[in-house]
Amino acid sequence: MSNQLVRKDIIYPELSYKIIGILFEVYNELGFGYQEKYYQKAIEAAFTKLGVKYKSQCSYLIRFNGKLVGRYFMDFVIEDKIVLEIKIGDYYAHRNFNQVKGYLHATNYKLGILANFTSSGLKYKRVLNIK
Numbered sequence: 793m794s795n796q797l798v799r800k801d802i803i804y805p806e807l808s809y810k811i812i813g814i815l816f817e818v819y820n821e822l823g824f825g826y827q828e829k830y831y832q833k834a835i836e837a838a839f840t841k842l843g844v845k846y847k848s849q850c851s852y853l854i855r856f857n858g859k860l861v862g863r864y865f866m867d868f869v870i871e872d873k874i875v876l877e878i879k880i881g882d883y884y885a886h887r888n889f890n891q892v893k894g895y896l897h898a899t900n901y902k903l904g905i906l907a908n909f910t911s912s913g914l915k916y917k918r919v920l921n922i923k
Contacts, residue, residue, distance in 0.1 A: 846869065876907065
């Protein structure tokens, strides 16, 4: 039996740790100051290199009584399990959390990661969809 502590209270621990590692790798290589689209392209390259299955700029239709009322565009959906939303700037805006919560609610995914590329480093928050 392994001496390694296995946490049972974290959703998708191995995959989320891999994603966070990729985000740090991108930040360490690029630093701060680029537009979001360049971080997104670098993240895509890292996912491809490591064999992580992902979709970028995923469209999700929002319907009410069978009628289309809106559309979400998520930065990434990783292995059909985790939503990753990336931002640039030095603080988390409440609207960004709400954005990720909306994605999770609409898709029924259990975990979102909100990542900010800031002037003082990469910051991230896990956002859960537990009902």
